Amino acid sequence: MAETNNFLPLMLDLSGRKIVIFGGGSVGERKAELFCGCADTVVVSLDFSERLQELEASGQVRLSKLDLTVATDSELREIVSGAFLVIPATSSSELNRKISNIAGESDILINQVDALGSVVIPSVIKRGDLVIGISTLGHSPAVSKYTRKQIENVITPAYSDMIRLQDELRSYLKLHIKEQKKRKVLLWKVLENEKVWNGFSESYEKAAEEAYKIISDNVGNFE
Numbered sequence: 001m002a003e004t005n006n007f008l009p010l011m012l013d014l015s016g017r018k019i020v021i022f023g024g025g026s027v028g029e030r031k032a033e034l035f036c037g038c039a040d041t042v043v044v045s046l047d048f049s050e051r052l053q054e055l056e057a058s059g060q061v062r063l064s065k066l067d068l069t070v071a072t073d074s075e076l077r078e079i080v081s082g083a084f085l086v087i088p089a090t091s092s093s094e095l096n097r098k099i100s101n102i103a104g105e106s107d108i109l110i111n112q113v114d115a116l117g118s119v120v121i122p123s124v125i126k127r128g129d130l131v132i133g134i135s136t137l138g139h140s141p142a143v144s145k146y147t148r149k150q151i152e153n154v155i156t157p158a159y160s161d162m163i164r165l166q167d168e169l170r171s172y173l174k175l176h177i178k179e180q181k182k183r184k185v186l187l188w189k190v191l192e193n194e195k196v197w198n199g200f201s202e203s204y205e206k207a208a209e210e211a212y213k214i215i216s217d218n219v220g221n222f223e
Helices: 026-035 050-056 072-078 093-105 141-156 157-176 180-191 194-202 202-221
Strands: 018-022 041-045 064-065 086-090 123-127 130-134
Touching: 018 026, 018 093, 026 050, 026 072, 041 202, 050 064, 086 093, 093 157, 123 157, 130 141, 130 157, 157 180, 157 194, 157 202, 180 202, 194 202
Parallel strands: 018 041, 018 086, 041 064
Antiparallel strands: 123 130
């Protein structure tokens, strides 16, 4: 098991990666919903929640029916073969440890739900292209959840629109101002402008209008 002070938050491209989740209950369901949009997600269990069956019906996950309590080591090795990440999420701690040990033999990353594995899955906030992960490394799920709720009150959906607008403005400014430092000053003027942020509550176009006005009023200072 990795030392807690060696954990580093990373953004990973999971396209085409195989994620194997053991357990078809509420925990397995939650993990599947997190990964199914960005990875090849397989859930292994004897029974599956209604939501997992819905995800399979829509083609978002693959369900593999197996009685894990009697599964042999060779069967488990075959299931995890080629996996990028394994998540033992059954109701049995002993079975979860067994699955972790088998995955560990092949140096597969492991997210343990009842212990600290090699991967910690954070509580996630998504606002378009803005992604925020929150974790207490398993020490206090309550604090993690509380922190997420606090941040969600501040990081509104307007942040997604601001990212879109800033990307648009960067492309525009590259055509008109050569120096990156000068473009940065203008982008920050937009980012810190209350009228632009308030404009998003009306429409993206309203906020963009305010932003381009700021650039128009200030671009002469850099010519």
